[in-house]
Amino acid sequence: MHDTRCGAKIRSGGACRAHVVHGRKRCRMHGGAPGSGAPRGNRNARKHGLFTGEAIAERKRIQDLLGEARKFLQGME
Numbered sequence: 001m002h003d004t005r006c007g008a009k010i011r012s013g014g015a016c017r018a019h020v021v022h023g024r025k026r027c028r029m030h031g032g033a034p035g036s037g038a039p040r041g042n043r044n045a046r047k048h049g050l051f052t053g054e055a056i057a058e059r060k061r062i063q064d065l066l067g068e069a070r071k072f073l074q075g076m077e
Contacts, residue, residue, distance in 0.1 A: 004019055004020055005017055005018070005019065005020065006018045006019070006020055006025075006026050006027035006029075006030055006032075007025070007026075008026055008027070008030035008031070016029070016030055018030075020032055021033055
């Protein structure tokens, strides 16, 4: 006999204890019912683009330039 509990991970870190939908492995709230569950992809993470590869590389280039400028200014003293 198989487990009749959902088992999806919940916010507190434990497992969801709701009953599964018949023929599925998850409950109605975690993807067992048609159209239920979270949307594909994390749309919230794409809001501002602060952590795209391009933005991270640009910040690294700026930090490198600032480091070179500091070394140059210290050498002038």
